[in-house]
Amino acid sequence: MVTGREETGAGARERDAPGPDALAAELAAARPDLKFTPGLGRALADAVAAAERAWPGLSLPAPRFVAALAPRLAADRPAEAALAELCVGDLYLACACVDGDPRALAGFDRLLVPIVERAAARRGATASQQTDLQQIVRERLLMPRPSAADESHARLAEYSGRGSLRAWIRVVATRETLRLLGRPQREVSGDDDAIAALMPADAGPELEHFKRHYREAFKQAFREAVAALTDRERVLLRQHALDGLSIDRLAEFYGVHRSTTARWIDGARRSVLEHTRRALGRRLHVPASELDSIMRLIDSRLDITLPTLLREPGTPAAPGKPR
Structure with missing residues (x-):
């Protein structure tokens, strides 16, 4: 006979979960090289609780989650600060998926x-x-x-x-x-949004002159420049400029040093400018000094313009900042 109220689910898990000191000990055993602070145990307990709230019902014990967090904590700062930099809810889901939790796999599929x-x-x-x-x-x-x-x-x-x-x-x-x-057949929208992005709100005489005389030439030149990119250059520019992925995140994904990723992106950017210059030169038949002036303008505004120019035809702009 069972007396009193029987605890199940989240209540039982919370009752049986290791306390802050136990979680800190788990981490210390896995990563003795980390710099530990007095508040680390509580921070770990809070991270576990936040992850469980984000993905309720997953069968992932707290010690298993701490073991997954351990190798992901940067060693050049206090462990508590390194923990705060991680997306613990996303890591919790990923860890449960790797362990084969059906609810986690269903949640991952929804993403x-x-x-x-x-x-x-x-x-x-x-x-x-x-x-x-x-x-x-x-x-x-x-x-x-x-x-x-x-x-x-x-x-x-x-x-x-x-x-x-x-x-x-x-x-x-x-x-x-x-x-x-394979290689996309349509590269850029070619609409006036690209030129609008190139023009700041307080455009001066030089920009107005560019807008009046070179609008169509620029759109065609940029279309050719993007088409001339390699697949890797095009993907990198879209990931960086359109999807908002940082150099560090791209380096992590491709498994290279951040300086290599920065060099790739800079090379892709310079390729766009070089191809654009050649295409404009063929179309405009202007003195080299005027072409240089046009290219300085494009160079100075390219990073602002790229998200619009790289968007596929018919793809609406996403509201707010890129995710």
């Missing part, structure tokens, strides 16, 4: 499907191709693959938590869309 649909729609994918892409991205992220240590692990296990899981999935979806659909 993945609309991201892949948007990436595929930008390339004009058919409904059948969108379905194929969803399955490809699932397999890329969730199917075990051999690691350097001859152990099998899912690609999702490599997610660091230093950026949102949605952005991380978006990078993979973009790459797989390019792989499946």
Whole structure:
């Protein structure tokens, strides 16, 4: 006979969960190189609680989650500060998916499907191709693959938590869309929004002159410049300028040093400018000094203009900042 009220679910899990000191001890055993602070145990307990609230019902014990957090904490700052930099809710979901939790996998799929649909729609994918892409991205992220240590692990296990899981999935979806659909046939919208982005609100005489005389030439020149980019250059510029992925996050994804990613992006940017200059030179037949002046204007505003210019035809601008 059972007397009193029986605890189940979240209440039982909260009652049985390790306390702050136990969680701090778990982390210390896994990462003795970290700089520990008196508030670390409480910070870990709060991180676990926040993750459980974000994804209720997942079967992921707190010690397992702390073990997953341990290798992702930067060693060059106090552990509590390093913990605050991580997207703990996203890491909690990823960790539960790697462990095969059905509810976690269902939640992950709810994130993945609309991201892949948007990436595929930008390339004009058919409904059948969108379905194929969803399955490809699932397999890329969730199917075990051999690691350097001859152990099998899912690609999702490599997610660091230093950026949102949605952005991380978006990078993979973009790459797989390019792989499946090949080189895009339409590159830029070519509408007046691109020129509007080039022009600040207080445009002076030089900008007004550019707007009146070179609008069509610029649109055609930029179309050619983007078409001349390599697939990697085009994807990098879209990831950086349109999707808002930082150099550090791109470096992490591609597995290279941040200086390499910065060099790639700078090279892609310079390629756009060089191709644009050649295309404008063929069309405008103006003195070299005037062409230099035009290019200085484009160079100074290119980073503001790129998100508009790189957007696919028919793709509406997203409200607010890129995610």
